[in-house]
Amino acid sequence: MELKELTDLLRECAGVDEGVDLDGDVLDTPFDELGYDSLAVLQVTGVIERDHRIQLSDDTVAEATTPRLLLEFINEQLGAASAVRAA
Known part of the structure; x- marks a missing residue:
């Protein structure tokens, strides 16, 4: 997932200041x-979990205080999910 997709979701789900x-x-x-x-x-x-069929723990989400951290956690799960689906 790229920053653009995340910021688009932020706008859609929660608006923008x-x-x-x-x-x-x-x-x-x-x-x-x-x-x-x-x-x-x-x-x-x-929304990301639903759309991409991944699971992020509440603790992980709480640790993601910036878009960079959240994207790292999301992309880690996407990679793991992709590897499982390919196996």
Whole structure:
């Protein structure tokens, strides 16, 4: 998953703060500085889990305080799921 897909989902699921440019360099910006609380991030990860048939633990989601960290966790699970499906 790329940053563009994640930011699109953030916009769709939780909206966007007027003062935030999600098209900018936001990979290492904490979600709370982007205007997203933990519930918004959980909502987005729920959509990702459903759409990509992966599972992220609540602890993992809580540790993902920035888009970069969340993408790392998501892509790790996507890779694992892909390997299982290929086997």
